[in-house]
Amino acid sequence: MVTFMKDTVNISVFRFDPLSDKEARFDNYTIPARGLRTVMDALMYVRDHKDGTLAFRSSCRQGRCGSCAVHFNGRYGLACEMPLSEGKNQVRPLAQLPVIKDLVVDMERFWEKYEAVKPYLVRSSNDAVLSLRKRLEMDKLFDCILCGACFSACLMTGKNPDFHGPAAYAILNRFLLDDRDALREQRLALVKGENGVFRCHQMFNCNEACPKKIYPSENILEIIKIID
Amino acid sequence: MKEFDLIIVGAGAAGLRAAITAVRKNLRVAVISKVHPLRSQSVVASGGLNAVVENRNGKNGETAGDRDSIQTHMKDTLDCGYGFSDIPALETLVRRAPSVIKDLERWGCLFTMESNGSYALRRMGASSFPRTFFAADKTGLALMHTLFEQCIRLRQNKDVQLRFFEEWLVLKLLVLNNTVYGVIAMDIISGNIELLSAKSVIWASGGFGRIYGRSSNATINSGWGLAVPYYAGLPLKDMEFVQFHPTQLSGSHILISEAARSEGALLLNRKGERFLSSYDDTKEAMELSPRDRISRNIRREILAGRAVDASCVHLDLRHIGAKKIQERLPGIRNLCKTFAGLDPLRYPIPVTPGQHYMIGGIDTNERAETAVKGFYAAGECANTGVHGANRMGGNSLLEALVFGEIAAESAASYIRKKHIKTPGNTYYINVFTEEKKRIENLLKQKGNVSIADIREKLQRTMDEKAGIYRDGMGLVEASRTLWELNNMYKADLKLDGRETRVNYSLINAIELKGSLDIADAVIQAALKRNESIGVHFRNDFPNFGGRPRHSLLSLWKGKIRIRFVPVNTNEVPGIKGLWSRL
Ligand SMILES: Cc1cc2nc3c(=O)[nH]c(=O)nc-3n(C[C@H](O)[C@H](O)[C@H](O)COP(=O)(O)OP(=O)(O)OC[C@H]3O[C@@H](n4cnc5c(N)ncnc54)[C@H](O)[C@@H]3O)c2cc1C
Ligand code: SF4
Ligand code: FES
Numbered sequence: 001m002v003t004f005m006k007d008t009v010n011i012s013v014f015r016f017d018p019l020s021d022k023e024a025r026f027d028n029y030t031i032p033a034r035g036l037r038t039v040m041d042a043l044m045y046v047r048d049h050k051d052g053t054l055a056f057r058s059s060c061r062q063g064r065c066g067s068c069a070v071h072f073n074g075r076y077g078l079a080c081e082m083p084l085s086e087g088k089n090q091v092r093p094l095a096q097l098p099v100i101k102d103l104v105v106d107m108e109r110f111w112e113k114y115e116a117v118k119p120y121l122v123r124s125s126n127d128a129v130l131s132l133r134k135r136l137e138m139d140k141l142f143d144c145i146l147c148g149a150c151f152s153a154c155l156m157t158g159k160n161p162d163f164h165g166p167a168a169y170a171i172l173n174r175f176l177l178d179d180r181d182a183l184r185e186q187r188l189a190l191v192k193g194e195n196g197v198f199r200c201h202q203m204f205n206c207n208e209a210c211p212k213k214i215y216p217s218e219n220i221l222e223i224i225k226i227i228d
Numbered sequence: 229m230k231e232f233d234l235i236i237v238g239a240g241a242a243g244l245r246a247a248i249t250a251v252r253k254n255l256r257v258a259v260i261s262k263v264h265p266l267r268s269q270s271v272v273a274s275g276g277l278n279a280v281v282e283n284r285n286g287k288n289g290e291t292a293g294d295r296d297s298i299q300t301h302m303k304d305t306l307d308c309g310y311g312f313s314d315i316p317a318l319e320t321l322v323r324r325a326p327s328v329i330k331d332l333e334r335w336g337c338l339f340t341m342e343s344n345g346s347y348a349l350r351r352m353g354a355s356s357f358p359r360t361f362f363a364a365d366k367t368g369l370a371l372m373h374t375l376f377e378q379c380i381r382l383r384q385n386k387d388v389q390l391r392f393f394e395e396w397l398v399l400k401l402l403v404l405n406n407t408v409y410g411v412i413a414m415d416i417i418s419g420n421i422e423l424l425s426a427k428s429v430i431w432a433s434g435g436f437g438r439i440y441g442r443s444s445n446a447t448i449n450s451g452w453g454l455a456v457p458y459y460a461g462l463p464l465k466d467m468e469f470v471q472f473h474p475t476q477l478s479g480s481h482i483l484i485s486e487a488a489r490s491e492g493a494l495l496l497n498r499k500g501e502r503f504l505s506s507y508d509d510t511k512e513a514m515e516l517s518p519r520d521r522i523s524r525n526i527r528r529e530i531l532a533g534r535a536v537d538a539s540c541v542h543l544d545l546r547h548i549g550a551k552k553i554q555e556r557l558p559g560i561r562n563l564c565k566t567f568a569g570l571d572p573l574r575y576p577i578p579v580t581p582g583q584h585y586m587i588g589g590i591d592t593n594e595r596a597e598t599a600v601k602g603f604y605a606a607g608e609c610a611n612t613g614v615h616g617a618n619r620m621g622g623n624s625l626l627e628a629l630v631f632g633e634i635a636a637e638s639a640a641s642y643i644r645k646k647h648i649k650t651p652g653n654t655y656y657i658n659v660f661t662e663e664k665k666r667i668e669n670l671l672k673q674k675g676n677v678s679i680a681d682i683r684e685k686l687q688r689t690m691d692e693k694a695g696i697y698r699d700g701m702g703l704v705e706a707s708r709t710l711w712e713l714n715n716m717y718k719a720d721l722k723l724d725g726r727e728t729r730v731n732y733s734l735i736n737a738i739e740l741k742g743s744l745d746i747a748d749a750v751i752q753a754a755l756k757r758n759e760s761i762g763v764h765f766r767n768d769f770p771n772f773g774g775r776p777r778h779s780l781l782s783l784w785k786g787k788i789r790i791r792f793v794p795v796n797t798n799e800v801p802g803i804k805g806l807w808s809r810l
Contacts (some may be wrong), residue, residue, distance in 0.1 A: 019729075037480075037567075048680030052724030052733030057263070059446045062482045062563060064369065065267040081566050100417060101730040107264075115384070120377035121336030132345050135338060142338050142363070142370055146266055178336065 004033035004086060011042045011089040013054065017101050024099075026090070027051075039072050039091060040080035043103075056103035063211065066145035069094055069152075070103055076149040076209035079103075094152035110148045113157075113164040117172040117190060124182035134179050141174040141219070143212040150216050153209035155201070162195035166206035166216030169197060173219035176226065192227045200224075229656060230424045232258045232391075234639050235411055237398050238432030238453070239265035241273075241368075241625055242607025244375040245632030246430050246639075247390060251382050253640040256389040258424060260413055262397045262448065262735075265376050269434050269446045269608075270628065273368030274485040274559060275352060276360040277629070278622040279325035296357035298322045303810050305623060308354035308518050309616020310762045312466075312776045314796040315807045317594040317612040321623070322806070324630045329361055332629075337374040338363050340556070350490045350556075352621035354518045360622040365487050365559040371625065393424075397735060398453075400663050401429065401460040401603075404651050408603040411456075412663045416735060419728030421667065423660045427648045428602040428639040431457055432632060435586045435608040439747040440694075441687030442582035444476050444483035454609050455742030457590055458749065463599055463782040465591035465611040467746075468754035468764050471619050472696050473584030474522040478540040480567050481582045484560055486621045488545060489515040491556055495522070496542040496576065497534040503541070520618045520763045523581040527696050530580075542576035581696060585624060587615045587763065588750070591780060594800070596635035602648070604638055606631035613778065613796065617762025667728065670737055675720035679736045682713050682721070683743065690747055694754055699767040703755045710748050717741060749788065753779045756790045 008030050016024035031045050040061055047054045057067040061080045068079040071092040079091070097105040150166035151157050157165045164172075172191060175181050191197045197220050206216040234250050236243045239261035250257045261268065280298050301322040306313050333339070339361050340348045351358035363370035383390045393413065399421070400412040410425035433453025437445030458464060474495075475484040489495075495515055497503040504510040507525045510517040526541055536542055545553060545560075550573055553561055564572045590605040592598050592612050598605055607628040614627055693706035717740065724733040759773040760766050776795040781788060799805035 047732060049678065052679065052722075052736070053731060055730045055732055057267075059263055059267045059448045060269070060272045061447055062272065062480075063566065064272045064366075064559075065263075065446065067263065067267045104417075104730060115380050118381075118384070120381040122381070123334065123336075126334075129345070130338075130341075132341050132343065135341050138338060139364070142373065143366070145271075145369070180336070 009033045014092040015102050016099050039082045055101040066147035069147040069149040076153050078211045096152045096158045110151050113168045117168045119171045122182045123180050128180035134177050138174050138177050144214050149209040150206035153205040156199050163199045170214050170216040170219040197223050232256050232426040234428045235426040236430045240268035240270035240434050242628035242632035243432035245629045246636040249633045249636035251388050251390045258391050260393040260396045264394050271368050271372045274365040275487040276362030276367045276622050277625040278359050279329045281326045281329050299806050300356050302806050304355050305620050308620040309618050312616030314613025316800045318614045319800050319806050320594045321614045321630050328629045335374045335378050338370050353516045354620045365557050401456050403460040407601040427643045430635045431605040432607045433609040437583045439743050440583035440690045442481050442691050444584045450739040450743050451746035452739035452742030455745050463591045463780045465778050467588035467749045468757050469587035471585040471763050472523040472581045474581045475543050475579040476582040477568050478578040478580045482567050492548050493543050493545045497529050498536050503529050523696050526581050540578040540580040543579045544576040545572045595638045596631050604635035606635040673721045673723045675722050677716045677720045678722050697765050706751050714744050752788050753781050
């Protein structure tokens with residue numbers, strides 16, 4: 001946790017309304033440091049006391065709901081979890097997804113790719129049971145809050161519109177691990193095409209971006225191993 | 229105008245559960261949510277949900293020759309709620325609980341397992357047995373993903389008509405001649421306002437804890453969600469019953485789930501004493517006592533000067549050990565590290581009570597029916613009467629799922645049975661024009677008082693005057709403050725931005741009105757109940773009046789009316805009741 005030396009904090013926020021602005025800009029705000037801890041606190045302060053039209057998403061304010069992923073001081077993360085710094089504080093929207101306004105991006109492509117991997121269990125039989133071993137292997141994977149940070153950090157999602165992206169593959173792997181699942185072959189067929197998992201260049205940007213430490217690229221490797 | 233059979237407002241546990249049942253009954257369904265479904269409060273729920281289930285390895289919850297049963301689940305809930313539970317609803321809840329778990333497991337929900345492969349159970353406060361199913365301390369996340377996944381699965385089937393309106397804010401509920409006809413909603417992104425008509429509407433807008441400042445709730449739980457049906461005339465039940473959770477992180481009021489105490493965490497005062505032992509009503513069950521008692525006793529400990537740092541006590545997990553914490557409470561450890569800057573393996577956690585759950589809500593019965601035809605409610609926004617005067621941990625996710633499903637069943641049979649006459653185009657045009665005008669007028673507000681100022685004053689008033697301990701004088705003062713804030717809202721509100729498109733200033737202004745009016749409902753109901761029971765403690769009336777009764781509050785020609793009705797102790801018709809056998 002930060003305790004600020006100064007009474008104020010400076011924050012610079014990406015502002016852009018594609019319908020009325022010719023280009024994006026950064027608005028700078030100097031706000032009282034008292035009571036502020038996270039980037040979200042600062043954004044809330046700006047919206048409450050400086051400019052009510054500042055657009056950003058938020059809900060749980062405790063890193064659980066995935067609403068608030070942004071790019072802050074050079075890395076991706078959740079605005080409600082990342083501590084403000086004493087010096088520079090620069091907030092940008094997620095990359096690779098079109099900006100709707102300010103920090104609000106259009107997540108549609110992200111959701112589309114997620115849905116494309118059939119992210120649901122189809123039971124092979126009614127009494128198929130999950131083994132404890134598999135359950136433990138999946139333990140980390142259901143931490144994914146679908147915040148989209150990995151999708152934005154990935155260099156492939158931007159270049160290749162058919163690439164499903166890190167989160168979708170991590171979720172896919174969760175279902176591949178599930179010994180009750182009946183769609184295994186279908187799922188593998190979905191992603192083994194030339195724009196599927198093999199497009200991943202293992203740059204690990206997703207691992208670094210993920211606030212929940214899902215390590216999507218490791219899941220991608222696991223899927224590749226199964227296909228090979 | 230878009231037309232549907234059924235509109236579901238809210239996409240938390242209750243709303244998504246309702247959607248699954250409704251599309252399976254071949255209804256054309258719209259689900260409207262002001263945030264993406266997976267951003268709802270339900271994903272944050274952590275501790276788990278209660279059910280007595282025949283497990284793969286026999287029945288759950290066996291201790292020393294004793295067995296858990298649905299009767300015991302019912303009795304525990306009833307005791308925890310001080311006998312204020314409506315029996316038909318409660319019986320429905322406990323009887324349906326096992327099928328809730330079975331459905332979730334069938335759909336792939338990742339509950340935590342024991343080493344023998346059976347599901348692990350934890351014992352929550354006020355429960356006689358361990359009967360809470362959980363997924364580490366992320367039950368809500370696991371469960372919401374499971375429900376949403378099933379919705380996607382259904383939606384990918386071409387014959388299914390299930391449409392999600394994400395980031396749409398519902399502005400108005402259409403009720404005419406005591407019958408529901410649809411809603412008016414605004415697309416937060418495009419700013420378009422539209423009328424969506426339907427034969428039936430299920431309300432699942434969740435809690436409204438953010439009328440308080442010290443609250444564990446998501447910031448979206450503003451109260452607007454409940455205000456919309458309240459304005460349409462729906463009676464609200466037991467609004468004074470606000471649950472305060474004993475353990476929220478000091479400062480941020482982020483919840484430290486009851487799961488922590490269930491796994492063995494201890495509450496300590498400044499001297500390191502387990503102070504719950506010095507109060508009559510907590511000395512037996514100690515950390516697993518009902519929430520209302522622990523919250524009150526923490527407050528008393530603080531007032532007696534035995535607090536740590538003026539306003540909190542310690543929750544100590546250190547003796548639980550790294551392995552179990554990593555397995556069962558990993559989320560809590562992360563929360564402490566991120567939001568309190570401490571590792572609970574090494575330091576006790578500073579905690580303090582705060583608003584957590586709203587028992588009060590739309591008056592419904594065990595079939596999720598309300599006072600309006602075709603209109604059903606489920607989840608935290610409803611009051612089915614199951615929780616009585618104090619909610620037992622692990623019962624509200626259960627309630628959302630059970631009554632979400634029941635609401636869809638009731639709606640389906642209403643739609644099938646009834647030949648529903650539509651009110652004609654002039655009606656639609658008139659209400660729509662009126663609502664649009666209201667929003668346009670709001671956008672013109674150029675006053676001096678900011679939305680945040682009013683909200684902060686409201687929240688402070690509720691924290692101070694309508695908290696764990698309340699009294700007549702404080703409540704009257706609160707009521708006056710709210711009246712002033714309401715006047716400020718009407719005459720002097722400052723709004724930024726002049727359009728409806730992605731304008732969070734407008735959204736906040738709309739919702740603030742609901743916060744004010746719902747807070748007022750809580751205050752008026754609290755003032756009217758001149759007794760202390762469960763979560764409602766009046767310093768000026770410290771005793772219980774003796775007769776369990778619900779308060780029913782509604783708007784009549786712009787004025788609040790409150791009356792009391794007896795708690796429903798009837799048996800469920802047609803089946804041999806559990807109640808008589810308790
Ligand atoms: C921190 C925390 C932990 C908890 N842990 C547990 C637990 O372990 N076990 C347990 O049983 N209970 C727990 N609870 C309580 C439980 O989580 C809630 O009661 C439950 O999730 C409510 O579900 P719901 O479906 O009714 O509402 P929510 O999940 O709150 O969903 C409400 C929905 O309504 C929508 N909505 C609201 N208003 C509008 C509007 N005007 N227009 C459009 N959409 C609208 C929202 O977008 C949202 O989708 C916890 C609560 C909190 C705060
Ligand atoms: S894998 Fe991580 S970064 Fe990607 S969506 Fe899930 S939680 Fe977010
Ligand atoms: S607001 Fe929920 S993750 Fe940040």
